[in-house]
Amino acid sequence: MQAQRWRYRVDRRAIAYLKFIIESYDNLALVTTVDPREGVVELQVPPGCEATVRELMADLGSRMLILPLE
Numbered sequence: 007m008q009a010q011r012w013r014y015r016v017d018r019r020a021i022a023y024l025k026f027i028i029e030s031y032d033n034l035a036l037v038t039t040v041d042p043r044e045g046v047v048e049l050q051v052p053p054g055c056e057a058t059v060r061e062l063m064a065d066l067g068s069r070m071l072i073l074p075l076e
Contacts, residue, residue: 007053009036009051009052009053010051010053011048011051012048012051012074013046013047013048013049014046014047014049014063014073015044015046015073015075016071017045017071018042018043018044020045020070021039021042024070025037025047028062033055034058034059034062035049035055035059036049045071046075
């Protein structure tokens with residue numbers, strides 16, 4: 007099974023913070039900046055980590071701008 011790819015729009019000033027937080031959890035997800043000007047990032051979420059990533063993004067979303075992109 008392959009990793010899922012989820013895209014989000016975040017405050018561009020918070021991209022490094024988001025990357026640091028998510029990647030501090032070993033093998034939880036890989037964060038790639040797709041468009042730094044627009045604040046678009048992509049998370050590659052491995053199988054079995056979806057619920058944890060959803061919870062983490064919801065928690066971070068209560069403190070900063072995080073909008074899921076379809």
